[in-house]
Amino acid sequence: AQSVTQLGSHVSVSEGALVLLRCNYSSSVPPYLFWYVQYPNQGLQLLLKYTSAATLVKGINGFEAEFKKSETSFHLTKPSAHMSDAAEYFCAVSDSGNTPLVFGKGTRLSVIA
Amino acid sequence: SAVISQKPSRDICQRGTSLTIQCQVDSQVTMMFWYRQQPGQSLTLIATANQGSEATYESGFVIDKFPISRPNLTFSTLTVSNMSPEDSSIYLCSVKPRGGMGLAGGQNEQFFGPGTRLTVL
Numbered sequence: 001a002q003s004v005t006q007l008g009s010h011v012s013v014s015e016g017a018l019v020l021l022r023c024n025y026s027s028s029v030p031p032y033l034f035w036y037v038q039y040p041n042q043g044l045q046l047l048l049k050y051t052s053a054a055t056l057v058k059g060i061n062g063f064e065a066e067f068k069k070s071e072t073s074f075h076l077t078k079p080s081a082h083m084s085d086a087a088e089y090f091c092a093v094s095d096s097g098n099t100p101l102v103f104g105k106g107t108r109l110s111v112i113a
Numbered sequence: 114s115a116v117i118s119q120k121p122s123r124d125i126c127q128r129g130t131s132l133t134i135q136c137q138v139d140s141q142v143t144m145m146f147w148y149r150q151q152p153g154q155s156l157t158l159i160a161t162a163n164q165g166s167e168a169t170y171e172s173g174f175v176i177d178k179f180p181i182s183r184p185n186l187t188f189s190t191l192t193v194s195n196m197s198p199e200d201s202s203i204y205l206c207s208v209k210p211r212g213g214m215g216l217a218g219g220q221n222e223q224f225f226g227p228g229t230r231l232t233v234l
Contacts, residue, residue, distance in 0.1 A: 044225040100146045103156045
């Protein structure tokens, strides 16, 4: 069975600073990996996904993530944080196209002016 | 991408009552799921809604408490039965479209409805 661990339930960065949200996965087969964002009182929005093509994946809003098999990681980064990036971020894994996503516990990102 | 609507968007209910949440998708989808997001928590899968057969429940969730229907490829309902304050959560419908659409395409994307925010008093 697959699982996801997100290190750090809360990350705080200054506006303009690098954003790094950590995600490690466990899967017995090549995984499909996703990052979702949830703004306050809103639904989930897909940021980006990895499905065995390029290991560096670019998503919306300037975010990107790199799949590192040797480290079983899929960390989310953004070079320069913006106030509007403040939200809850969820990493999720699926082991095939037919199985539902399993989510990590989430990381709340705060951006300080 | 698939457009998903849920009704109601929110509700406040008395303990011991039941609430049925509807999920409507604008296109036929292969798979539909129901998740729960308790306050300040992540998403937990309740069940997979199977078209034409009984839903497949995850550990810790049972049909008597969360009966699910899926009469066709675009619609599903989740009922929260005999509610208690512990059932206060956001309930989300999620789908995997046929053929795959969305961010760079692909059949692996999973889309989420806006959620139903349930408060049980």
